[in-house]
Amino acid sequence: MISISGLLGQAFAILLALVLAPLLSGWVGQCRAWLQNRTAPPLLLPYYQLQKLFHKDVVLAHGASSLFRAAPFVVFGCMVLACAIIPSLSTDLPLAPAADAIALVGVFGLARVFISLAAMDVGTSFGSLGGRREMLIGFLAEPALLMVIFTLAMIAQSTSVATIVETLAHRELVIYPSLAFAGVAFTFVSFAENARVPVDNPATHLELTMIHEAMILEYSGRYLALLEWAASLKLYAYSCLGLALFFPWGIAPGDDLLALVAAIPLLVLKLAIGGALLAGIETINAKVRIFRAPEFLGTAFMLAVLGLLVRLLLESKV
Amino acid sequence: MSSAIPFSAQLINLFAAVILLLAFAMLAQRRVVALINLFAMQGLTLCLSTLVVAVSTGQSHLYYSAGLTLLLKVLLLPWILHRLVRKLNVKSEVEALINIPTTMLVGLVLVMIAFNVALPISELSHTITRGTLGIALAVVMLAFLMMITRQKAITQVVGFLSMENGLFLAATSATYGMPMVVELGIALDVLVGVIILGVFFFQIRDQFDSLDIHHMERLKDN
Numbered sequence: 001m002i003s004i005s006g007l008l009g010q011a012f013a014i015l016l017a018l019v020l021a022p023l024l025s026g027w028v029g030q031c032r033a034w035l036q037n038r039t040a041p042p043l044l045l046p047y048y049q050l051q052k053l054f055h056k057d058v059v060l061a062h063g064a065s066s067l068f069r070a071a072p073f074v075v076f077g078c079m080v081l082a083c084a085i086i087p088s089l090s091t092d093l094p095l096a097p098a099a100d101a102i103a104l105v106g107v108f109g110l111a112r113v114f115i116s117l118a119a120m121d122v123g124t125s126f127g128s129l130g131g132r133r134e135m136l137i138g139f140l141a142e143p144a145l146l147m148v149i150f151t152l153a154m155i156a157q158s159t160s161v162a163t164i165v166e167t168l169a170h171r172e173l174v175i176y177p178s179l180a181f182a183g184v185a186f187t188f189v190s191f192a193e194n195a196r197v198p199v200d201n202p203a204t205h206l207e208l209t210m211i212h213e214a215m216i217l218e219y220s221g222r223y224l225a226l227l228e229w230a231a232s233l234k235l236y237a238y239s240c241l242g243l244a245l246f247f248p249w250g251i252a253p254g255d256d257l258l259a260l261v262a263a264i265p266l267l268v269l270k271l272a273i274g275g276a277l278l279a280g281i282e283t284i285n286a287k288v289r290i291f292r293a294p295e296f297l298g299t300a301f302m303l304a305v306l307g308l309l310v311r312l313l314l315e316s317k318v
Numbered sequence: 319m320s321s322a323i324p325f326s327a328q329l330i331n332l333f334a335a336v337i338l339l340l341a342f343a344m345l346a347q348r349r350v351v352a353l354i355n356l357f358a359m360q361g362l363t364l365c366l367s368t369l370v371v372a373v374s375t376g377q378s379h380l381y382y383s384a385g386l387t388l389l390l391k392v393l394l395l396p397w398i399l400h401r402l403v404r405k406l407n408v409k410s411e412v413e414a415l416i417n418i419p420t421t422m423l424v425g426l427v428l429v430m431i432a433f434n435v436a437l438p439i440s441e442l443s444h445t446i447t448r449g450t451l452g453i454a455l456a457v458v459m460l461a462f463l464m465m466i467t468r469q470k471a472i473t474q475v476v477g478f479l480s481m482e483n484g485l486f487l488a489a490t491s492a493t494y495g496m497p498m499v500v501e502l503g504i505a506l507d508v509l510v511g512v513i514i515l516g517v518f519f520f521q522i523r524d525q526f527d528s529l530d531i532h533h534m535e536r537l538k539d540n
Contacts, residue, residue, distance in 0.1 A: 305426055306342070313437070
């Protein structure tokens, strides 16, 4: 069942995720700077930051428990697992049976719980504030994400991510209106989940508005490096999931090494376009108040449910 | 299964889905000008969908319908509405009676009801567009909801026009459009209706210094 090329592909996908994720964050940051008429930071800035942080000493708060120290590893591990089961290059992934699409949402949820608990662990007010806001966003984003996944699972008749992507990539050209709804809803959710602009600003350190940054305020040194890396891995995972689900062309089917190699430049190209679009959307939108976030995510949920209904009404029969 | 649907039907389904999406966008929109633009986009989508039906079924009168839609709902009515908004100087946010997320959830329930109601009806029909009947019904109900939950007179008129869009979609999806005379009559009615309502807006504003129709609940001669 597990082939050599499958194992190779799996290992390569994980490695590529680890390497490409900071690059994607750097690219988005660069595009944002260009669009805002600022001098762009170097493309490799996230790598420099990671290197710097890994060489720094860790300063721990007095009240920090072992949970505080374990959380970065758990979060990082969750994100690597997520990147491993999302078919970014090929659909032949030996790790794919480890978690289907619903469990994938759970993996993201696990990371969220740990990072929120760790934020509250030290007992600073900003940490608790960030943790609570993160849970608010999370509990609104998760149902929308699940609805998107249910729509896709109904099309593919399976909840396994690899099977869904394979079905979508190798179907004949049929227009699915439900896919359009699900795609927009998924975009909304990924903006909220990755702390991007309409919901949170990844570049801000203004106490009153930050969510993600508030949670990792107490971290330093290699823990902070792991969390920063995990954040870029999350962005990478969501981008790859979106690309695989809604633009699945070029993903290698099964055990074809040549197609696997050909899939790499295509993935990089798709990520580059996606990152530039993300920066563009972030530039033309203003960050909404935290109390408007439920409205934003409510829209995402509504779109996802509409996709499900449209799927039932228009596409199931005939 | 899905592959059995011909390409034109897929296009029509796609357009119908976009019309539904725009109906929800209108329900969620707070600004009047953007609302009118959304209405124009809905009209354009309706026109394209009618064109596809016309091409795929060879019903020649549908071409006229599509042209009429384009002229009236994409160009003329939005232009009149934009002009009214400019003249009346209403650019502020539209206030809704219920907050937007709740409205959306109510809308979602309405869509479910509409889909369930339309399902047995559309089984009786033999047009290639029969699947969109549920969407048409949903658009009508969403437009109703918009008229109920909005306070400003202009948004209620946009809701009324959007409802007409839904009815038009229902007509094309159930029976390939109404007879030409009826269609012309409705188009003229809508046009005249908007013009008369435009005059009303000025009267309402002169009387109450506002377009909030709540002031009209106590109409007494005193």
